Amino acid sequence: MAQLDTREKLAILADAAKYDASCASSGTSKRNSAGGKGLGSTEGSGICHAYAPDGRCISLLKILLTNSCVFNCHYCINRKSSNVRRARFTAQEVVQLTLAFYKRNYIEGLFLSSGIIKSSNYTMEQLVEVARSLREDHDFRGYIHLKTIPDADPELVRMAGLYADRVSINVELPTVPGLKRLAPEKSAGQIEGAMLGMKGAIEDGRDAKKKYKSAPSFAPAGQSTQMIVGADAATDSDIVVKASTLYDRFSLRRVYYSAFSPIPDASAVLPLQRPPLMREHRLYQSDWLMRFYGFKPEEVVSAAEPDGMLPLDIDPKLAWALKFREYFPVDVNRASREQLLRVPGLGTKAVDRILRSRRFRTFSLDDVARLTVSVAKIRPFIVTSDWRPTLLTDRADLKRWIKPEKSQLELFAA
Numbered sequence: 360m361a362q363l364d365t366r367e368k369l370a371i372l373a374d375a376a377k378y379d380a381s382c383a384s385s386g387t388s389k390r391n392s393a394g395g396k397g398l399g400s401t402e403g404s405g406i407c408h409a410y411a412p413d414g415r416c417i418s419l420l421k422i423l424l425t426n427s428c429v430f431n432c433h434y435c436i437n438r439k440s441s442n443v444r445r446a447r448f449t450a451q452e453v454v455q456l457t458l459a460f461y462k463r464n465y466i467e468g469l470f471l472s473s474g475i476i477k478s479s480n481y482t483m484e485q486l487v488e489v490a491r492s493l494r495e496d497h498d499f500r501g502y503i504h505l506k507t508i509p510d511a512d513p514e515l516v517r518m519a520g521l522y523a524d525r526v527s528i529n530v531e532l533p534t535v536p537g538l539k540r541l542a543p544e545k546s547a548g549q550i551e552g553a554m555l556g557m558k559g560a561i562e563d564g565r566d567a568k569k570k571y572k573s574a575p576s577f578a579p580a581g582q583s584t585q586m587i588v589g590a591d592a593a594t595d596s597d598i599v600v601k602a603s604t605l606y607d608r609f610s611l612r613r614v615y616y617s618a619f620s621p622i623p624d625a626s627a628v629l630p631l632q633r634p635p636l637m638r639e640h641r642l643y644q645s646d647w648l649m650r651f652y653g654f655k656p657e658e659v660v661s662a663a664e665p666d667g668m669l670p671l672d673i674d675p676k677l678a679w680a681l682k683f684r685e686y687f688p689v690d691v692n693r694a695s696r697e698q699l700l701r702v703p704g705l706g707t708k709a710v711d712r713i714l715r716s717r718r719f720r721t722f723s724l725d726d727v728a729r730l731t732v733s734v735a736k737i738r739p740f741i742v743t744s745d746w747r748p749t750l751l752t753d754r755a756d757l758k759r760w761i762k763p764e765k766s767q768l769e770l771f772a773a
């Protein structure tokens with residue numbers, strides 16, 4: 360490996376970390392101030408945002424310890440056979456960088472992942488050493504998110520939880536055949552075994568803390584995982600069912616979805632085209648429906664098209680409502696919380712406000728309109744004191760009525 364200075368290593372290893380979505384602040388447009396115009400850039404890598412357990416948005420230094428790897432996962436730019444420039448930080452270099460950035464007020468924490476150097480145990484030791492040194496040698500109290508390596512010694516994985524706020528273990532692909540094909544050195548059994556071990560350790564840590572105030576915190580921000588979308592043949596329905604199983608079995612805080620993006624010198628087994636970014640967005644919306652809106656995974660799946668994919672042109676809640684019209688219209692002034700949460704266009708905050716306010720007054724359509732972005736979307740599905748959608752809910756063309764198809768405007772139209 361060529362001798363690189365810290366700045367060069369940082370450029371390589373921060374850029375290599377951008378493929379990990381589990382604390383991403385991605386999705387915005389590309390802007391920069393190159394050429395002396397303006398201030399700031401959305402293109403640089405290295406600092407991302409995450410939400411702390413108390414809801415604050417915090418900035419994290421997001422880097423890899425190294426982008427060298429002895430594994431050869433087809434979808435990964437850092438795989439052994441990839442022709443990228445390699446770099447590697449020592450554990451102490453990461454510690455010093457984190458402290459230097461923290462003291463300059465650039466960051467409030469660290470997100471650290473790594474390719475696998477020498478062996479899983481050796482790599483895990485290095486990751487844990489960064490977190491240990493920050494906490495014990497420097498009394499660092501900022502946020503730490505550590506990626507853990509599933510086939511490393513369970514004791515090392517457990518130590519990660521002692522020093523980090525959040526730990527994550529990537530399931531990588533939604534199906535076992537997909538994992539076997541695209542990440543042949545990884546094992547679904549090992550990944551899930553590590554997640555199960557981490558779940559147990561987090562619960563033990565919580566119990567100990569309840570009994571003894573002085574017990575050390577163990578991964579207080581829980582564990583999360585990431586799935587790559589669009590690199591294998593898994594449908595949205597497969598992904599929704601997998602995510603729900605992961606939440607149930609491992610008490611995950613979050614499942615992140617990362618739309619597969621073609622990489623330079625890509626392996627021939629990968630698709631040539633990236634999936635539409637909207638697919639990732641629809642999966643996040645379906646995730647939200649299961650976590651906050653009381654939808655069961657099979658209900659989200661029933662909103663999908665016959666090919667198992669969620670529609671891209673409308674959100675999954677509207678897709679479900681259009682398929683199951685017998686549940687509508689819902690009377691805003693009488694319906695239960697569960698019924699109101701099913702109404703397309705009504706979010707959890709709007710529902711809570713309706714429930715609080717309707718004890719003192721009745722809601723008209725205008726009142727509801729003030730709580731939603733689009734009253735056109737919501738009208739066919741609700742009844743208010745001055746509105747009842749006669750036959751609207753039964754219209755065959757209801758989808759087009761709510762969401763007119765986009766058409767190219769005539770340049771010289773009158």
Ligand code: SF4
Pocket residue numbers: 428429430431432435436437438439473474475542
């Ligand atoms: S183990 Fe991680 S870093 Fe290595 S090739 Fe696989 S996904 Fe990439």
